Amino acid sequence: MNLFVSIMARLSEFEFFSSLRYFLPEEFKNGTLEYPFNGSPSVKDAIEALGAPHTEVAFIICNGRPVDFTFQLKGGENIAVYPYHHRRGKTEKPISPLMPPKRPSFIADVHLGRLARFMRVAGFDTLYEKEDPGDETIAAVASKESRIVLTRDVGLLKRSVVHYGYILRSSSSRLQFSEVVERYSLKPIFRPFGRCVHCNGLIGKIKKKEIESSLPEGIRRDFDKFFICSECSHVYWEGSHYKRISDMLKHV
Numbered sequence: 169m170n171l172f173v174s175i176m177a178r179l180s181e182f183e184f185f186s187s188l189r190y191f192l193p194e195e196f197k198n199g200t201l202e203y204p205f206n207g208s209p210s211v212k213d214a215i216e217a218l219g220a221p222h223t224e225v226a227f228i229i230c231n232g233r234p235v236d237f238t239f240q241l242k243g244g245e246n247i248a249v250y251p252y253h254h255r256r257g258k259t260e261k262p263i264s265p266l267m268p269p270k271r272p273s274f275i276a277d278v279h280l281g282r283l284a285r286f287m288r289v290a291g292f293d294t295l296y297e298k299e300d301p302g303d304e305t306i307a308a309v310a311s312k313e314s315r316i317v318l319t320r321d322v323g324l325l326k327r328s329v330v331h332y333g334y335i336l337r338s339s340s341s342r343l344q345f346s347e348v349v350e351r352y353s354l355k356p357i358f359r360p361f362g363r364c365v366h367c368n369g370l371i372g373k374i375k376k377k378e379i380e381s382s383l384p385e386g387i388r389r390d391f392d393k394f395f396i397c398s399e400c401s402h403v404y405w406e407g408s409h410y411k412r413i414s415d416m417l418k419h420v
Contacts, residue, residue, distance in 0.1 A: 178243030191219035212237035221325035226262035282341035291359025369399025
């Protein structure tokens with residue numbers, strides 16, 4: 169990053185800790201850099217101008233005291249910026265919660281189709297469209313429905329209406345799934361095979377006799393336990409794919 173400082177510009181020093189350094193330019197990976205500005209920008213604007221989206225920031229310490237995103241820079245401040253899961257003491261609360269208070273639901277951008285399938289298999293309400301709805305739509309839906317945005321697009325999480333979100337570091341869908349599970353401590357609340365991988369609808373049991381005529385001969389012969397999506401009516405049974413996914417969920 170090239171920072172051009174005018175003669176009249178003020179300076180504040182920022183230090184980013186642990187996972188937030190991921191968002192900094194290579195030459196500033198040690199976490200410390202200066203921010204030149206004119207006027208009185210908010211510390212949120214400064215943090216995002218330097219690379220980190222507000223959804224990944226949990227604590228901001230200015231000259232030794234905590235401040236929130238609305239704090240306005242005057243020049244000369246030393247700002248320490250911490251991510252979630254960074255130990256700041258048992259009593260100190262983050263600027264905003266990591267996730268909604270209810271069971272978490274998600275919305276994934278157009279590049280995360282396989283991750284969305286894994287999330288649904290684990291039983292999490294996860295919106296995903298094969299055709300890109302656009303950042304504005306994703307942000308609006310996430311805000312309205314209190315969903316956590318999953319993306320690799322930093323710009324999407326810098327939208328002010330987005331309250332919860334995470335940037336996937338890995339390009340592997342399985343590793344992405346592990347990232348999300350770890351970040352939001354999801355393993356204890358898995359509901360395996362609770363959501364349809366095709367449409368996100370809820371899956372429930374159905375009696376074999378109700379669908380028997382539509383089943384392939386081999387499936388009708390070899391299986392007796394079936395499930396169906398309440399939205400798209402896709403039928404599921406516990407075949408070899410079920411075992412592979414079950415093992416993956418156990419060992420994620």
